[in-house]
Amino acid sequence: MKLLFINGPNANLYGLEPSGTYGRETFPDIAARCHSKAASVGAELDFRQSQDEGEIITWIQQARGTADGLIINAAGLSYTSIAILDALLAYGGPVIEVHMSNIHRREPFRNKTYTAKAAVGSICGLGPLGYELAIQAMAGICRA
Template sequence: MTIAHKILVLNGPNLNLLGKRQPEIYGRETLDDVAMECMRLAAELGLSIDFRQSNAEHELIAWIHEAREIVSGIVINPAGYSHTSVAIMDALAACPCPIIEVHISNIHRREAFRHHSYVSNVATGVICGCGTQGYTLALRHLAADLEKAIR
């Protein structure tokens, strides 16, 4: 990759508790572990990464607005906001870049209310049920698409 593309990786509510909260569902890796692996892979792929987490919907929306014209892609794990936030969906819809939605668990094998994601309506792609590897799959996909776009 010849151009350092910037990717925003956003994490929604309760992901700061990753590794501690329901490890039987979400695993034992912490969000710091995920961030380190994403940064390692991003460097390998020639990407620049901005990795963030917030429990506050308005903060996630503000970060999406800030990123609109300065990132080449967004990876988002909206967590519980997937199923409730039209506002996050609307903010993402205003972004011209590719958006990959990531869920650590398979939301379709869980409670019925988790089966619908507003974010999926505007995402370029959705990865769920692959554990924290979903983040690296998303980065690899974005890198491949961005490489094709500059050829």
């Protein structure tokens, strides 16, 4: 089973930004947790991050027919990118949306994401644990 996990803009700053909104674990620490979780559920994980909307769209398009499931934290692009939504809808496989923070307890513009429209489920507010839960859930979905 092959899973693609895409992270959007500024995710590489997890654990480094002063407000602490996203916790203390760094992006490489979170990536290591995710790879470990994927191995424990028998999945091969491709874990990526980009600041570029176009690159994210390209990755989603390339996942057609190659990734059994797609997990995405489009970060700030979650609230603005219809183009990412369109790519996710065209992907054809299951999608899970994940966010480190609880987007419903933040600024009102973060309460609704375009990417959720393409997702079978969304996980938010659980920090890095949410990333691991998304991998576990996707493995179950792909096996069903």
